[in-house]
Amino acid sequence: MATIAARLIPRWLRQYQFSILPTDVVAGLVVGVLVIPQSLGYAVLAGLPPVYGLYAAIVPVIVYAWIGSSNVQAVGPAAVTAIMTASALHPYADQGAEQYVLMAGLLALMVGALLWLAGQLKLGWIMQFISRGVSAGFVSGAAVLIFISQLKYLTGIPIAGNGLVGYLSSMLMYARQLHPLTLLIGVSAFTLMVMNRYGKQWVWQSWLSPTYAKWAERLFPLILLGIAIILSMSLHWTTKGVATIGSIPQGLPTFTLPYLPDFREALNLLPTAGLMALIAFVSSSSVASAYARLRGETFDANRELTGLGLANLAGGLFQSFPIAGGFSRTAINVDSGAKTPLASLVTVLVMVIALIAFGNALAPLPYAILGATIMAAIIGLIDVTTLKSAWQRDRLDAASFIAAFIGVLVFGLNTGLIIGLMVSFASLIWQSSQPHVAIVGQLADSGHFRNINRHDVITYHNLLIIRIDESLFFGNSEAVHRRVLQATQQYPEAHEIILIMAAVNHIDLTAQEMLSTLNKELAIKNKHLHFSFIKGPVMDIIGETPLMNELTGQVYLSTIDAVDALKGI
Structure with missing residues (x-):
């Protein structure tokens, strides 16, 4: 019995030191409060109702905290997996919200199954074959597409497409549907968000101490969200044509049987699920391994595959869409003092409280605010620094970056990633054929x-x-x-x-x-x-x-x- 209990209860919990409990609780509360707007926005980015962003931050987070390889990584909705979900399920957008939600859950199940299977087959070494140029180029290209895709919430123009050409052509086609008030709200929010993120030395640090300036910067998106809700209610933005998220269903995510597609549908989703699994693993393991080195801990790539896979499998059964480790939320988690996965469980508690008690309070929130939040956050993922460094030190890796970046913009996420990988492998073969x-x-x-x-x-x-x-x-x-x-x-x-x-x-x-x-x-x-x-x-x-x-x-x-x-x- 003791052996079974040891297997079921994670080591971090068996060896937990109660002296670090206060720091874990504080970190969990901070992350939970700060990522609520982000979670809502990523659900919208995935083409889902906003509440599914909160759903995706509950069951998968619990499973990863129990099984995952990292003590401090904060998993949940992520920008890249969200837009890949929207891209993969674009053909189902006209089949009704219920069908779309079920397909998102199926996609999470497929991603989870592939990650779990890879973990059982000990395929953690595959991360070594994704070059820095390919991953940075793909993420940068995806960031540009995410940025452009959010313009529909800032303008009211129904922008759609899988690549840059599709987005721009639809914007020109429906330009007459521009909603001036929505544009004013969205641009104002985006400007304030950018100033908060990139002009903090003038906005905050010029009159606040470093500690207070840091917290002012982090809390600002939440404060802006509250102000937008108040203004929306008092100025009756809904009656003036401004799209708002509406009432969020109260209650927790429920167990939902997966949608069982026919063979052709499953086959069509499988390549995207495989690429999403690869990207989720690469991004999550990059974050987890980096913090493991900083903390003097060991990182097990195969355990990361298993933990991330089971988290997605569980999420697919509880109204989630594919999740991954988040760069920003993990940084906040660590900076706020997180020592163990207990901090993530506290974050889950915050999400639960938000769903139960504050669903109706979020109803007047304009979609333009969520779009501006995502756009301001996504700018930092456009990795110009890596491109400059690669161009100076390794032109072949720079070529992989450019190929993945342009491929994503022109042909979409899946094809762009494949193009980047092909260029990367071609450069590897060329290097191998030219020995010193x-x-x-x-x-x-x-x-x-x-x-x-x-x-x-x-x-x-x-x-x-x-x-x-x-x-x-x-x-x-x-x-x-x-x-x-x-x-x-x-x-x-x-x-x-x-x-x-x-x-x-x-x-x-x-x-x-x-x-x-x-x-x-x-x-x-x-x-x-x-x-x-x-x-x-x-x-x-x-x-x-x-x-x-x-x-x-x-x-x-x-x-x-x-x-x-x-x-x-």
């Missing part, structure tokens, strides 16, 4: 050997020492073969060719055949091929092959041994 091969010489009287183009080294007229800095496989074997032959033509007097294999961790069959051919070609020219510093696992592979049986030279333990033995020949 250096001609080296000896540093003074030491046993070290360095590139002759970078260091003042000693060379020997009868020796050509070449260092191969990559593993050898079918993708780069021809490039290595060509580079070695070019070096022998450049130094025709050298008849002893030494290949330093210290950086070679594997030699596949194609590369073995290439080396055998090279050995024969050098022998025809009265040159001998030698190897130095072959690792044990590599020697296990090539030890009994024709390459070693027909080798015209020798295999040396170290390069200095090879030089000492051959320089006098």
Whole structure:
């Protein structure tokens, strides 16, 4: 029984120290209060009634707090998963709100199942293959689309589409439906939000202490929400054509059986569900692993997959849409003093209270305020800094960023991500096919050997020492073969060719055949091929092959041994 209890009760709760209870409670209260407007806005972004943003911040958060890998990550509705939900379910928008809600729950179930299955298969390593350029380009492109999509709430124009062209064309087509009062409310709120977020040194820090300025900045969206509700009621904005969220149903999310689609519908949703699962995992694990390093904790990517998967599965059964770890809410959670997932459970309590007690109070809130909130928050996700850094240091990663960014804007989220991944993998293949091969010489009287183009080294007229800095496989074997032959033509007097294999961790069959051919070609020219510093696992592979049986030279333990033995020949 004790073993079963230990498995069911998470370690953080079994080892909980009550001395940190006050900080967890405060952090949970702060996050819960501050993300209410954000949660409502993300539900609207997903094409759902606002209340579903609060639903998505209850059951999935409880499950992740119990099972997830991070002690401080705050999961819930996220901008990228919200807009991907809207994009995936766009064909169902005309089939009624009830059908759309059920499809959103189904999508959460599919995302959760894929994440959970990936966790069981120990696929956490897949995160390593999503380059920084691809993820940053995708998120930046999605941020631009999110920003533009919210213009319909600030203008009253029914903007729709999957890409930039679709959004802009629909805006031009229905421009006459612009609602001046809605535009005034939305632009005013957006301006105030931007000033609060990016002009805090003038708005707050010029007259408040750093501590009070920080809290003023965080509380401002909530204060603005309250002011908008009061103005909407007193000035009767609803009767003047301003769209408001209306009465929010009171009560908690209920257990809802998933919608069972036909095979074709499920097949159509599966690619989007797979991409959403990938993005949710990458974004969540990035946040969780970063804070784990800062806190000196371990991060288990497979446990993160399992926790995030079960959170989405549970959410899909309790009126949620796909969720992920949130950058901003996690930062607030940590900065407010959160130590354990208990803070997230307190946040859930705040959401429950909001649903039970304050549903009717939110009814007069204009959609324009929610749109402005999302637009102001989303600007920070347009990652210009990463693009500049990649352009200066790694043009291939910059190309992946640009490909993902433009692909998302032109073709939509799913196709844009695939384009970015294809460019990233193409650059990886290109890099692998261009291995670094250096001609080296000896540093003074030491046993070290360095590139002759970078260091003042000693060379020997009868020796050509070449260092191969990559593993050898079918993708780069021809490039290595060509580079070695070019070096022998450049130094025709050298008849002893030494290949330093210290950086070679594997030699596949194609590369073995290439080396055998090279050995024969050098022998025809009265040159001998030698190897130095072959690792044990590599020697296990090539030890009994024709390459070693027909080798015209020798295999040396170290390069200095090879030089000492051959320089006098």
